[in-house]
Amino acid sequence: MRAIWSGAITFGLVNVPVKLYSATEDHDVELHQVHDKDGGRIRYQRRCEICGEVVEYAHIDKAYADEDDTIVLTKEEIASIPQERDREISVVEFVPSDQIDPMLFERSYYLEPTGKTTKAYVLLRRTLEKTDRTAIVEFALRQKTRLAALRVRGDVLLLQTLLWPDEIRDASFSALEKRVRISAKELQLSASLVKSFSGDFDPAAFKDEYQEELRSLIEAKRRAGEALDTEETFGSDADSGGSGGGSGDSGDAEVIDLMAALKQSVQKSRAAKKKGHGKGTRSGGSRGRAKKRA
Incomplete structure (x- = not known):
């Protein structure tokens, strides 16, 4: 398997370096469209409906269209929008596992521990098992903010991306x-x-x-x-597909003293509750961002 993302799980002051791998794969037989007369491959072309020219990908922009207007967005304009490019899987809260509707689950990913020690990884895994809780997390993947559930599967931490509430249709x-x-x-x-x-x-x-x-x-x-x-x-380029999504190491982001980080995190959480910020604040304000996006 090839890692598609690398970073760290963060909850409180605890930092768990990990790599992300797709947990599923498609085994369906891939079929192509061909001409029934001679078996020649039928390919789709990016053809402009105004000038009729076949357009190279480098000259293709994106656009939003409604009933009245079409708004063209250039690559530069899209790139100017602030995006979350950090390498953190931020824990928003720990919830009872049975509170998550399976309909929200989207894709599944395995998390592999990296760095010099797996102690923080194993500690988080055992804590989730013992408390029967699932961690709700936020992270950025392929320039898109994701909401996900972090839970245990066997000896491995499993990350399952979740649909946003407004993506679920009412029946x-x-x-x-x-x-x-x-x-x-x-x-x-x-x-x-x-x-x-x-x-x-x-x-x-x-x-x-x-x-x-x-x-x-x-x-x-x-x-x-x-x-x-x-x-x-x-044609000679029948199978000239590329591979993508490789990811480099994010470096060793080890917790020097795991117990000290845990104690400080607990003290910080208790202090916040005493000040009246209890349920309204989470690490780095992540929960507030999650509600806003939802």
Whole structure:
């Protein structure tokens, strides 16, 4: 696996250096569009609808369009907007794990400890396990502010990005507004049906039958001699895709005295509560920013 981000988890004065890795991957068979006559590759071109020219990526800007106007934004203008480029995964708060709606989960990432010692990493992992809490965090990835849940999976810390609240649609269906009567007998029979299908969930027991059949079909056509020469039909640059997202080390950001950092963080938190700022403040004002964005 290749790290796509490096930085540190921060909560209070504790600093946990980590690297970020994608925890999932897509195994679907990739299919291309081709001409049914000769198998030639069909490619999309970036063509301007005004002048009809095919435009190179270097000459493409972005724009916002509504019913009345189109506002073109140049690369320089977009770059001038302040962006969060820091390398911190800032803990906003620790919440009961069952309070997070699974619908909010987006993508999953593994966090690998880096630096000279894994003590702070293991301490955070064990603390989350013991308290049955999930850390709500903020960080920036690919020039976009993310809200995420930090939890434990086995011996590894798992980071799962969350959708912002306004990205979840409300479900309102007129059919459900009608009153429906369910008899006790119907409910009993339905419960019996559920019981007959009951079991412990094992993901390994399931398979993607469509993808397996698709691979079998491809191999059968290959054995039957129905394969075409890729260079002749797709061109010599058929597989000239690039790789991206590499990330360098952020350096050793070790906590010199972990116990001292923990004690100072606790004292700082208690002092803030005594001053009446308790629930309204978190490390670096992160929670305030989260509410504002939400």
